[in-house]
Amino acid sequence: MRTPPLGLFLFALLAGAAIGVGAYTFIYARGSSYLTDNPAACANCHIMTSYYDGWLKGSHKNAAVCNDCHTPDGIVSKYASKASNGFWHSFGFTTGRFHEPLQIKSHNQKITNAACKKCHETIVESLNFHSPSSPVSCIQCHASVGHL
């Protein structure tokens, strides 16, 4: 085998190190768990612990997991939403720049509100009969159904 030039060798070494460290970080941070629907994955970050605990004790535990209410329908939209939130949540948690108590972003709030209808549509469909353009918000009043 011909010895590669020193520069290329150094580059290969560094790139390999980057890939190795990256892979280790991914495993250490349980990166693959985020691809699943397991609610415990959301509490990998301790900031979610109290929400996870609240859900464990709540009524919706038997009917829905985090992803049922916090991600939209459809495999593409679901993973797009997970990717976007995953990035921004990690960014916020790593840098420490986020509002406390946590506040949901309006985009995510819309997803969650729409999620109620996945199961409860037949009960609530007549609610918006009078003003279909500005639908009633379920979670304005039922803020604590999923977790406190």
Add this chain to the structure above:
Amino acid sequence: MNKTDDRRRTTNIALWIVISAVVTFGLVALLVNIMERKQEARNPFYRVVEITDSTDDPTIWGKNFPLQYDQYRRTVDQVRTRFGGSEAMPRTPDDADPRSVVSQSRLEEDPRLKTMWAGYAFAVDFREERGHAYMLEDQTYTERQRVTQQPGTCIHCHASVYVAYKQLGEGDIRAGFEKLNQMPYQQARQHVKHPVSCIDCHDPETMQLRVTRPAFIEGIQKVKAAQGIESYDVNQMATRQEMRSFVCGQCHVEYYFQGQEKRLVYPWTDGLQADQILGYYEKTGFQDWTHRETGAPVLKAQHPEFEMWNQGIHGRSGVACADCHMPYQRVGALKISDHHVRSPLLNVNNACQTCHRWTEKELLDRAETIQQKTFDMRGIAMDALIELISDIREANQKGIDADRIKEARSFQLKAQFLLDFIEAENSMGFHAPQEAMRVLGLSIDYSRKGQVVLSRSRKSQVSLSR
């Protein structure tokens, strides 16, 4: 291969090396950050000193619980809210009182209080309450101590008294309580060192909340007995959420000193409402002092926060004192109660917005609207009382018949106690807005009835219904 190509190749490789180095750098930084966060989540507790049931010094507890201790120490802050809180006022220390900072005088803010309390020590010195850190110091040096001999009973709520009770009672806090009550204040003061401290609310073994004040243990027993619960033991039977109010209710209550022994009693036999407490005092014939301007036997109400909270919507909904005054706070991965006990109006984000999803301004406005209305009504009730006092004073000078004066004085007692109940309560009506208005309404009614008794001609005199 020419020279230019060679140089370009070297530059290219150097660039890629820099890029992969930066990526590796970033990945390692992220890895370490994730590790730190995981470390936080481990919930560490380091027991560096031993805490026993005789450790009343909060600095020792603070070694094991530095986060809570740090917050606890912040009760030295003096911050005003619109209707409460305290403001640091400079003061020239003297031999009798070494304090160089005090809070604003309530007597100067509203001189009508001096008339209401004429002949009582409160008419001499009454300042806005400061934070927990000052409770012992402010009580030791208030001018009230110099115009009257206070009993050791007062220490029950102005110092960390649990260990002192235990030592004096040889293990029995109730026996120690009886002993300390009967000492003169200055002597009792020698037995305590700290303002309210960790051990007053926490079990040193388990850190669980517990009640250590005999007067509350007996008081809450009466309240529960009235609800049909026999021999209630608060430390065995209260829920965790109840305890998060009961430990505060150990002191933030209406009370009186019973008999020659100056035994501390919470007057809750007939219920926790202002007029039920008034009824209890009238039944037992207790009086705090004789009003100097009218000769009426009168009562002083004292900070009945626990009683008023019990009448309000937050109390009714199971929201504990600690939920608003010591709201949960995230420190690292820990969720701890904020031990910087203070007005929720100074901490709206954590105290209110956890449940009420409106802006900070909106919530402050709501609270202050309630307080402003209570404050206005309190002013009306105060004017009515001052007019009754003035009428009785005049009647005393004119020498009208003794029965009518006696009846007017009894109305003064009622009106004054009910007004003072709202005045002394530290929330300006917020703990129970409608109840505060009801009590002030009753007070105004009694003041005016007292005036009517005096102004009626003898012929048409009919005893007014009480």
